[in-house]
Amino acid sequence: MKPQKVFFGANIKFLRERRKLSQEALAEQLGLTRSKLNALENGQTKAPQPEDYLKFSDFFKISVDSLLKIDLSRLSELKLRELEAGNDVYMTGSQIRVLAITVDKENRENVEYVPVKAKAGYRSGYADPEYLAALPRFSLPNLPQGHTYRMFPITGDSMLPIPEGSDVVGQYVEDWKSIRPGTPCILILKGDQDFVFKEVTVQPDGGLLLRSYNMLYEPYTVRAEEVLEIWKFHSYQSREIPSAESNMEQLLKLMTLVGREIREMKGMRR
Incomplete structure (x- = not known):
């Protein structure tokens, strides 16, 4: 069985640099020595202690599983934020969730329509191909x-x-x-x-x-x-033609905008 590559060292270096922290600053916050952190980042410590994994996981808000198995440097900012928000449920091994889609007979992507009644279910099913397949779908030129x-x-x-x-x-x-x-x-x-x-x-x-x-x-x-x-x-x-604003509506919006700017200026002076 081919051994699985471990990305822990490269990942903690990537996350540290992403937060613009020096080795000294991060080591101090985690209660480590700079030399130990340097050894961890460069893979010179072959058997980090479980406490080490937990410290980095708690600090960066990313699961130990992700720190070990995923090359975080290859992820988009959106996917990194998903991991930091605890959305590891979308991972299987090294596969991070990608957007679920449906396609037509010619393998072209459909445009799915999310009706008002489907909004609540969309939050839990937006990554589920079976849920999306049940939505109305069509193509647009x-x-x-x-x-x-x-x-x-x-x-x-x-x-x-x-x-x-x-x-x-x-x-x-x-x-x-x-x-x-x-x-x-x-x-x-x-x-x-x-x-x-x-x-x-x-x-x-x-x-x-x-x-x-x-x-x-x-x-x-x-x-x-x-x-x-x-x-x-x-x-x-839309089935409606946008109507032009009346002079009174324009004046009301202008007064609202000016009032908001005045409040913001007062807040800046405090």
Whole structure:
């Protein structure tokens, strides 16, 4: 039987450098000597103690199994965040979860539609090919090749002039760092939170700032670990024709925006 390659040393060096920590700084936080950490990173310690594995697992919030079996340097930022959020249920050996899809008879990817009634089930079944196969699916012309698309219904008026009840086609985003500031996206959130359609800006700490087109709604931030998937806006379908805003609506939004900026300026002065 071919021995399995162990990535522990390379992984802890990768994770340390990802957090921009020196060997001295990490060793001090873990209660190790710098020489021992250096030996672990370079594979010079052939039999690390179980306590060593647990220390690194607790510090980096990644399971011991992943530290040993997965070459973390080859993963996207999204997949690293999934591991840090405890989503090891999507791993089998060295295979990290990839997006589940369905294809037509010509082996072309379908566009799956997630109805309102299917939202709750989507959070638990989004990685299950059998669940996706039960969703309505179709093909759309002129979609750029090489990407995966899915359609979601939106509710509420936070993204006007895109009307409530529209169906938004989103392009799957694997690497969140590629999202340009202010990009409209569908976010699939964990727990009992609804799917949200917002302008997304990735912040330096990894949090996501969410803004609405409708200025009556305050922006807010969600943590990366609260997010399951992000789908970048591609297009939308609606039976309604967006109506032009009245002068009164424009004035109300302007007053709301000015008031928000004043509050932000006061907060900066404190």
